[in-house]
Amino acid sequence: VGDKVHGLYLCRGDVAPKDCQNCIDMASERIQRECPLKKQAIIWYDQCLVRYSDRPNFASTFNVSSYYWIVYNSDQSFSWTTQVKGISDAMFDNLTPKVTNNLKYAESFDEITPLSFSQKLYGMLQCIPDLSAEDCRACLKGAAI
Numbered sequence: 001v002g003d004k005v006h007g008l009y010l011c012r013g014d015v016a017p018k019d020c021q022n023c024i025d026m027a028s029e030r031i032q033r034e035c036p037l038k039k040q041a042i043i044w045y046d047q048c049l050v051r052y053s054d055r056p057n058f059a060s061t062f063n064v065s066s067y068y069w070i071v072y073n074s075d076q077s078f079s080w081t082t083q084v085k086g087i088s089d090a091m092f093d094n095l096t097p098k099v100t101n102n103l104k105y106a107e108s109f110d111e112i113t114p115l116s117f118s119q120k121l122y123g124m125l126q127c128i129p130d131l132s133a134e135d136c137r138a139c140l141k142g143a144a145i
Contacts, residue, residue: 004056007050011023011024012046013103013124027045027050059128094108100136
């Protein structure tokens, strides 16, 4: 414990290496600026996350409830209708077995066609590679909307 800090970064499975590095650089700078005295923190961007802790082996655990959270999303919001919720729940259920394999990443696209427009719903699940399949499933279950 003491003054030692352990860190982790992870980029989305579909992010190019250069974009990953840019995201990690930006997130690392921001988390240090916004959480200078925190012992544990996590920051999410669309393409990456940066997490640190004063606890060794923190990366293989999935309980992040004691962390200071910063979440950024650059996409515009939309109305979360019952129809969209049902589609996203089904997508989540279909992706969970895929993400718990060795790749720890899965994605899917589904069409949403309410009344007058058609849009695609993009779903992506990813677990930190160090997590066991069991811990990955438990984490995803706990994160479900």
